[in-house]
Amino acid sequence: MDKIDKQILDILKNDSRFSAKSIASMIGQTEDVVAQRVADMEESGVLVKYTTVVNSELTGDDYVVALIEVKVTPQSTHGFDNIAREIMAYNEVSSVYLMSGAYDLVVIVEGKSIKNVSSFISEKLSVMDNVISTATHFILKKYKSEGIVLDKENSKKREVMI
Amino acid sequence: MNQEKYLSKKVQSIKPSGIRKFFDVANMYKDIISLGVGEPDFDTPWNAREAAVKSIRKGFTQYTSNSGLLELRNKIAKYQKVRCGLDYDAQDEILVTVGASEAIDLALRALIDDGDEVIIPDPSYVSYMPCVVMAGGSPVAVKCELKDKFSLTPDNLRKAITPKSKVLILPYPNNPTGAIMTKKQLEEIAPIIIENDLVVISDEIYSELTYGGDHVSIASLEGMQERTILINGFSKAFAMTGWRVGYVCAPKPFTKAIYKIHQYGIMCAPTASQYCALEALSSNLNEDFKDVVEMRNQYDMRRRYLVQELNDMGLETFEPQGAFYVFPRVSSLGMTGEEFASELIEKKRVAVVPGDAFGESGKDFVRISYAYSIESLKKAMTKIREFVELKRIQK
Numbered sequence: 001m002d003k004i005d006k007q008i009l010d011i012l013k014n015d016s017r018f019s020a021k022s023i024a025s026m027i028g029q030t031e032d033v034v035a036q037r038v039a040d041m042e043e044s045g046v047l048v049k050y051t052t053v054v055n056s057e058l059t060g061d062d063y064v065v066a067l068i069e070v071k072v073t074p075q076s077t078h079g080f081d082n083i084a085r086e087i088m089a090y091n092e093v094s095s096v097y098l099m100s101g102a103y104d105l106v107v108i109v110e111g112k113s114i115k116n117v118s119s120f121i122s123e124k125l126s127v128m129d130n131v132i133s134t135a136t137h138f139i140l141k142k143y144k145s146e147g148i149v150l151d152k153e154n155s156k157k158r159e160v161m162i
Numbered sequence: 163m164n165q166e167k168y169l170s171k172k173v174q175s176i177k178p179s180g181i182r183k184f185f186d187v188a189n190m191y192k193d194i195i196s197l198g199v200g201e202p203d204f205d206t207p208w209n210a211r212e213a214a215v216k217s218i219r220k221g222f223t224q225y226t227s228n229s230g231l232l233e234l235r236n237k238i239a240k241y242q243k244v245r246c247g248l249d250y251d252a253q254d255e256i257l258v259t260v261g262a263s264e265a266i267d268l269a270l271r272a273l274i275d276d277g278d279e280v281i282i283p284d285p286s287y288v289s290y291m292p293c294v295v296m297a298g299g300s301p302v303a304v305k306c307e308l309k310d311k312f313s314l315t316p317d318n319l320r321k322a323i324t325p326k327s328k329v330l331i332l333p334y335p336n337n338p339t340g341a342i343m344t345k346k347q348l349e350e351i352a353p354i355i356i357e358n359d360l361v362v363i364s365d366e367i368y369s370e371l372t373y374g375g376d377h378v379s380i381a382s383l384e385g386m387q388e389r390t391i392l393i394n395g396f397s398k399a400f401a402m403t404g405w406r407v408g409y410v411c412a413p414k415p416f417t418k419a420i421y422k423i424h425q426y427g428i429m430c431a432p433t434a435s436q437y438c439a440l441e442a443l444s445s446n447l448n449e450d451f452k453d454v455v456e457m458r459n460q461y462d463m464r465r466r467y468l469v470q471e472l473n474d475m476g477l478e479t480f481e482p483q484g485a486f487y488v489f490p491r492v493s494s495l496g497m498t499g500e501e502f503a504s505e506l507i508e509k510k511r512v513a514v515v516p517g518d519a520f521g522e523s524g525k526d527f528v529r530i531s532y533a534y535s536i537e538s539l540k541k542a543m544t545k546i547r548e549f550v551e552l553k554r555i556q557k
């Protein structure tokens with residue numbers, strides 16, 4: 001990863017639909033160089049996937065997200081890896097992170113309703129062998145997500161002066 | 163009562179700002195993508211904001227000295243030394259003002275008697291002309307052309323000079339063209355300035371925003387510092403437009419005269435704002451201008467993108483070397499800048515500024531600001547491209 005790769009990633013992270021030509025103009029490289037770099041990063045797995053950020057507040061679908069703190073018993077040979085892998089296998093789970101601090105894993109779960117998410121926790125997650133305890137926090141409102149401000153009320157207005 | 167008739171002739175002679183007028187119309191539409199604003203889209207660096215808050219908490223709520231905080235003037239002196247190689251005495255040769263705007267007004271008022279001519283490159287920032295008129299002077303526009311990269315050429319300068327010429331305003335890096343004056347170009351006009359005994363008001367507010375190489379101040383040229391009033395400020399370099407802090411650097415007799423007007427008309431720049439400016443300048447002097455570099459890199463990326471896009475759609479666009487504007491020529495579509503801008507709003511809801519708002523020479527152009535996120539610029543470029551293609555077909 002050199003400076004050019006990093007510049008390309010910064011642009012794509014913000015908007016993955018910029019063409020190689022546009023990116024090339026922005027960073028002062030040729031289109032071929034950019035296309036090659038992008039292909040290389042796709043190949044090596046640096047660029048995992050091009051996706052979208054959806055403001056689910058506006059889609060009209062029922063949708064809840066919960067952040068669950070999980071305490072687990074680590075296993076002697078694999079530490080936290082095995083249990084984390086088991087948890088992430090569920091479709092309801094969108095992210096799993098190993099944490100420092102008072103608990104071990106953070107599991108982010110998406111579902112259609114609170115009931116839906118609660119039953120996942122009570123029937124699937126908390127009954128897993130090495131899970132000691134869970135604490136569930138439902139997300140009430142998203143102000144900013146993935147670096148994008150969703151709360152437009154707060155956006156400021158610049159006036160055109162003279 | 164007809165209040166109009168009480169207004170001074172000078173005020174009556176000043177036309178309303180072209181930008182303002184245009185955007186009053188633009189504001190009637192909903193969902194406009196505006197590329198019209200001439201101020202940074204970044205926020206003031208956090209530590210500088212914090213310093214202002216602290217100063218308020220500590221109860222620094224009184225006036226500062228008329229010239230501004232001495233600490234701030236010391237830092238400005240250091241900054242001018244480091245960035246432009248200029249020596250100014252913080253005691254007598256530097257004055258902190260309410261934005262570069264106040265500095266421009268006062269410099270003109272300090273120098274101009276009725277009938278004195280002030281030479282102004284055209285197109286340029288919209289304040290110079292009315293400020294000259296209010297000071298009693300006569301503005302003389304010098305055409306700056308695309309073929310000269312919008313620089314002020316020795317020939318054009320010479321042609322504008324008359325026995326009444328007293329002041330030359332040198333506004334580089336330029337708003338709206340993005341042109342700069344290189345050291346070589348400045349060296350070509352300096353002898354003419356000296357020969358004709360002109361004083362230069364050098365508006366260097368965009369000095370930190372240059373993309374090809376470092377800004378050169380005309381004051382740094384042999385024999386020029388003694389006849390230059392250098393104006394700069396914090397609005398553009400440190401994203402500090404709302405704080406209203408700028409400054410003047412000039413030989414003592416000039417500074418003293420400007421001080422006189424400032425003292426009676428303004429007292430001092432806002433105190434909390436001066437603390438903010440002090441922190442912005444100190445931390446950037448200590449840390450290789452990291453805030454400035456970060457913003458400049460962003461602007462540079464947008465600048466390159468716009469130039470590429472606009473040229474690609476067939477609008478002749480000079481690659482600007484400074485500030486945060488591009489200035490494409492639209493006359494190839496058989497339209498003036500004003501027609502282009504009006505119709506673009508109406509058809510595509512994108513607002514750009516007609517070039518003639520900045521002077522007669524801008525009439526074939528529009529000004530596009532890139533003090534906007536790359537997302538907004540991309541959206542706007544897609545729409546402008548559609549519009550240009552439509553106009554081509556119609557033509």
Ligand SMILES: Cc1ncc(COP(=O)(O)O)c(C=O)c1O
Binds near residue numbers: 200333337396403406
């Ligand atoms: C060329 C130029 N000079 C001066 C100013 C005013 O700056 P300030 O905010 O310091 O008054 C501007 C602002 O747009 C400008 O473009």
